[in-house]
Amino acid sequence: MLKRSYVEIDLDILRQNYRILKETLHDGQEIMCVVKADAYGHGAVPAAKVYSSEGCRNFAVSNIEEALELRKAGIEGQILILGYTPASFAGELKTHHITQALLSYEHAAAFSGSGIEAQFAIDTGMNRIGLDADDPEECEAIIRKFSKEVHLTGLFTHLCSADTPDNEENTAFTMEQIGKFKAVSERVSDLALPYIHCLNSAGGLFHNCYGNLVRFGIVLYGLKPDISNTLPEGLRPAMTWKSVISMIKPVRKGETIGYGRTFTADHDLMAATIPTGYADGYSRRLSNCGKVLIHGKEAPIIGRICMDQFMADVTDIPEAAFEDEVILLGATYNADDMAEDLGTIGYEVVCDIGKRVRRVYKGEEKR
Numbered sequence: 001m002l003k004r005s006y007v008e009i010d011l012d013i014l015r016q017n018y019r020i021l022k023e024t025l026h027d028g029q030e031i032m033c034v035v036k037a038d039a040y041g042h043g044a045v046p047a048a049k050v051y052s053s054e055g056c057r058n059f060a061v062s063n064i065e066e067a068l069e070l071r072k073a074g075i076e077g078q079i080l081i082l083g084y085t086p087a088s089f090a091g092e093l094k095t096h097h098i099t100q101a102l103l104s105y106e107h108a109a110a111f112s113g114s115g116i117e118a119q120f121a122i123d124t125g126m127n128r129i130g131l132d133a134d135d136p137e138e139c140e141a142i143i144r145k146f147s148k149e150v151h152l153t154g155l156f157t158h159l160c161s162a163d164t165p166d167n168e169e170n171t172a173f174t175m176e177q178i179g180k181f182k183a184v185s186e187r188v189s190d191l192a193l194p195y196i197h198c199l200n201s202a203g204g205l206f207h208n209c210y211g212n213l214v215r216f217g218i219v220l221y222g223l224k225p226d227i228s229n230t231l232p233e234g235l236r237p238a239m240t241w242k243s244v245i246s247m248i249k250p251v252r253k254g255e256t257i258g259y260g261r262t263f264t265a266d267h268d269l270m271a272a273t274i275p276t277g278y279a280d281g282y283s284r285r286l287s288n289c290g291k292v293l294i295h296g297k298e299a300p301i302i303g304r305i306c307m308d309q310f311m312a313d314v315t316d317i318p319e320a321a322f323e324d325e326v327i328l329l330g331a332t333y334n335a336d337d338m339a340e341d342l343g344t345i346g347y348e349v350v351c352d353i354g355k356r357v358r359r360v361y362k363g364e365e366k367r
């Protein structure tokens, strides 16, 4: 295998995370595994196979291409598309038994009479998609109307500030969102819709008080919804991003490194070149501020990240040599840690890892 730049996914960790999260559920609840964006960069099909083998029968994705990828790989059970699909794809949705979110009255009307399986999105304050929960009578009327024109299997909403449980204002808003969603659901309880759900990872961990599905995404992969969170004991990141030292050389005091000459050596040092760059999704914002691990020791990034390579200071790692392994993301510096250095969230770090970076799997898909 080409060991230029690759991501190792530990399927046993994905399985363990799923089992730990299952323990947090209340009676009557099931997990809906959110495997959109290629399972947050971990590989949608291998991840979904692990969860399937653990008994999961509910999956969520963002679009029809992701849904079809899962179906074609033999994933069974419910696959819910959380985002927009044009009604011209109604035939494919039906053929492959895929459930579509209805984003608005107009979107629902476009699917009218198609008989697809669908669930209404309800907007309780995010202002992104869904029927406006501030007008519950109108929501009820629309849900009743379309319950005769599509095969309606549920209602869902999305929480927008559930990830900071220590913040009173955000928590009050979350409770308000759940209350509004509950009010709409209860108005149509006679329709006996099988799936009523409002919880993402943060909602499931910190505010689990309503609904029969919990849509766990980021926590399945062992990362935090917000950096301030404490995850359940045993949850671990499943991903390690590795590269190698492609060259190592001394740089004399006063010389500069890389494009734009943004780094000047203030002493003689040893620089290692690493063949991963922003074209692999290794953020250019790590220039002169990120770090990697070599032989378990930290090597600071020096100079700008190039498209396909970057340099790190290995002066303090004398054993570092040509073709040694370099850990870009791992147990002691994970995507949440890198996100902190970048001023973003772990979600973006893992989703940004490019197609060019091969995913390799260890552990068992089925057990």
Ligand SMILES: *Cc1c(COP(=O)(O)O)cnc(C)c1O
Pocket: 034, 036, 082, 157, 158, 199, 200, 201, 202, 215, 216, 217, 218, 219, 225
């Ligand atoms: C992405 C997404 C989720 C999962 O969110 P996490 O924070 O990763 O758990 C749940 N529901 C909807 C509607 C989403 O778009």
